[in-house]
Amino acid sequence: MSTSTTTGVASKRAYVLAIAFILFFWQVAAWFLPSFLMPDVHVALGRLWQELGSIEFYAGLGNSMGRLGAGYGAALVAGVVLGLVGGTLSAVRSPLKAAIIILQSIPSIAWVPLFLILMGFGNMPIIVVVAVGAFFPTALSVMNxxxxxxxxxxxxxxxxxxxxxQMLKRIYxxxxTPELITGAQLAFGNAWRALISAEMIVGFSAGLGKSLAYSGEIADMTGVMTNILVIAVLAAVIDQVLLERVKHRLLRYQYL
Amino acid sequence: MQLQFEKVTKSFGDLNVIEAFDNTIADGEIVALVGPSGCGKSTLLHMVAGLQQATGGSVRAAGQPVEKPAPERTLVFQEHALYPWMTLEENVALALEFQDQPAKEARAKARQWLSRVKLGGFEGYYPHQVSGGMRQRCALARAFIARPKVLLLDEPFGALDALTRMTLQSVLKELIEEERPTVVLVTHDVDEALYLADRVLVFSQRPARVLKEFTLGHIPKTHDLTAFADIRCEVLALLGIDTKDDPGTESPIPNKGVTA
Structure with missing residues (x-):
């Protein structure tokens, strides 16, 4: 369809414009502030290039992605199952929905102390926090x-x-699916925020959040900005490229 | 398959939709139900399909009370009943896959049925890519593929333009002649009822009661319905449409309680 390709081009142009805008303001701040408080954009990009060549960077990235995958994946499965069950059984629908709305208002990061004590220091509390953050929007969108x-x-x-x-599989x-995908994209935002903040707090083994928190602790502002850059770019790539592609694949029939 | 209605009553809360409907539809008979909109004809059809239960009385198919839907009693809906995420072929094959036929066989039969309703070449299209008339052809193929003993049609061509509707009526008639299911057709279109049905029941406004029954018999018919002009006028008059150009007499709008 021609309209979808034109909007695709338009949104790409909007993204390029937005990125230029953000980098420009960063650079303006860097000009006014001393370099130990705010590094130049090119300095951070140089550090990023250096990081991309180090094994530690990939180890941390791998850890973070593993936690994200486990937590987000589990949340999607649980959200779809509970959403379908809740949506088809009218007896449980209203109370379930109310419970989700109440629990959803709790920031995922607030669960960290609880899970940390319950599950001990390790990957598990981070994964569960990610799952909690992603579960509610998924379940709610599927249920509705x-x-x-x-x-x-x-x-x-x-x-x-x-x-x-057969009814669940072939009809429901x-x-x-269209609403599920919208919910899953919303859930990804929650999962990503939960992941980075939980990693910053828990600080168990290497990861994007831990790396950011560590840079802050040693007042390495170039490290801080580089980590923020990585976090922002990864989120945009996963959401706009990966999830959008899955969406077009699953909803192929709508784009014909 | 014979259908029996015994004192069938249906109400939604205080609202009486159908009151003591009695009738027997013989095996292989084609019966049309016409009446004002919202009079409960569709409800009657849904009860035969097993989608709704009677409040009182009983609906029997081949002597057995209808309790739940079964593929031998299939229903064709007005529109939007095809699944937008499936191609026409997948939509038609679904009727067999739900009866646990292997997907490959189901697909092959679906292609045969699509070509029977002149949709050969459109197997891979999605419903929104084809016209309303083609969607209803596909819906007919999906209904007939399961070889139903009872075919229920709920204003199947109501959303189509007049010319497409007549073409589809011919397609449907041909399929009925070849497959010979018992047919119950709900329609607003008096000509459609006369063209397709062996018997026409005219309903009153809610609560639905039969005002009059017209038996045409199972005879060959074309879209030229001049032979049925008198019946047509009478049916229309029962529905409150005056066909006599006589300003002096106004035909009264039929009220509940009038039975013939």
Missing amino acids: ATESVERVHIDAARVMGASRL FPAV
């Missing part, structure tokens, strides 16, 4: 979408003799 699946789509499947499992799941 399940409720509003068109009556005629359900009736038609019942008339054709669909079993309960694809019907809620």
